[in-house]
Amino acid sequence: MKQRTLVVVSAGLSQPSSTRLLADQLSAAAVTAAAERGIELHVRTIELRDLAHDIMNHLLTGFPPVALKEALDAVAGADGLIAVSPIFTASYSGLFKSFFDVVDKDALADKPVLIAATAGTARHSLALEHALRPLFGYLRAVVVPTSVFAASDDWGADSSDGFLQTRIVRGATELATEIDRREPATVADPFALTVSFEDLLK
């Protein structure tokens, strides 16, 4: 089996959070969809709550503390990314945005990304399309067509074979397909010289 990595970023604040619940369902579905394509997905889930102070410190000092650096490296090196935010005041949460503010601007280029969000009611669902999708578009990620939104209602009325589960499987399958089409992710060495000094002098 091919070996690939999946990083799941969850910006839920409460513990346990419905954002994390959705993130876990998406990653489980991605693992299954990938396995059907002969890929063993290694999942790493990052809870942004654990890194909240580090993220703000990075914004203030210009360098990432050790734990955040490790998370940023994991994102940059991932073959696929699932990004899940709660919807706050018509958009992604500030913590979610702050994390992606400190991700290197080239780190997500051509990386398959599945976006998802949670909120109290379905009235917030288009925030995925008007906020999260353009954010990852700016970062030149390949955002799969299906985005997955879960309102509080979705955790009840729709059982495991209901609409939410359908969207989860569809999004996860699209993500697995994009991961399958690509070579393993490579990370550019920030210390590598891309041109010779003689060329720079010209």
Added chain:
Amino acid sequence: MQFGIFSVSDITTDPTTGHTPSEAERIKNIVTIAKHAEEVGLDVFALGEHHNEPFFSSSPTTTLAYIAAQTEKLLLSTATTLITTNDPVKIAEDYAMLQHLSDGRVDLMMGRGNTGPVYPWFGKDIRAGIPLAIENYSLLHKLWREHVVDWQGKYRTPLQSFTSTPRPLDEVPPFVWHGSIRSPEIAEQAAFYGDGFFANHIFWPASHTQRMIELYRQRFAHYGHGDPDQAIVGLGGQVFMRKNSQDAVKEFRPYFDNAPVYGHGPSMEDFTRETPLTVGSPQQVIDRTLGFRDYVGDYQRQLFLMDHAGLPLKTVLEQLDILGEEVVPVLRKEFAALKPAHVPDAPTHASLLAKKQAKEEVSA
């Protein structure tokens, strides 16, 4: 090994008293601080260059010449000279002048600057930061080494039959360090010319500094200037000391918590763990500083940041006393005992002149 201090020239309110020094007060204070650095036996005083408030040091050679006139041995340097937005012709002229006035007690550290608007204020494009640093330095290097220069580049009006005056003292250009926090191109530039490389060190984790220095050392050897461990490396450091470490922590905390750059961010404990900042007893500073060698190898220059974040003059002078009396003598001895014979000291005017004369004798 050389020890000294570097100042970013910030005018910051003392958070414990609310006192903000005037420009006049801070400028006079920096002269007092530099003179005291010599009195306590330090080797180097380096001054930053900024073109925006709240910094006073827009004109480093004026300040450094004034200090040179009142000191005997102190080596005067910069931290940094803006190689991107200054005219390299003016740098060549100003620092050759300073070299004469100070009897050769001058070297420079080149940097690109970190204040975005300075580029447009001086008619430059920040996106061309690296190409500007490379072209400008290449011209500066030439102006100090060739009597009559014909030159054409992208960023400055061409020169025909131009001679930069005064000529460098004894026809020996000042030694140059290149400083950069994260651009491998600048480590490459330092290596290409066989110049020194200075790692700011104080705002970033050690692992990062280690990679940059390692790159510079490898490339220094690649360009045939010697073995990797013979490259000329300088490091920044940041300390606050009292006899009892708890007193140091208590006294420095309000300055840390409100400092420009990292204030209101990480805790002092976090920052102390993740960067070279040491707040404690002189012995803690000695141990930490000796530890730098473990990840950058034997190095030639250690500069400490001392006069920032609104610390009052009296406190800065006390810090210099501790540094000069209790810390540096031990560091000198310990570093010297560890350094193999083939690792050179930082070049000085005297050593560069001797090298030039030796070379001339061989060719004659």
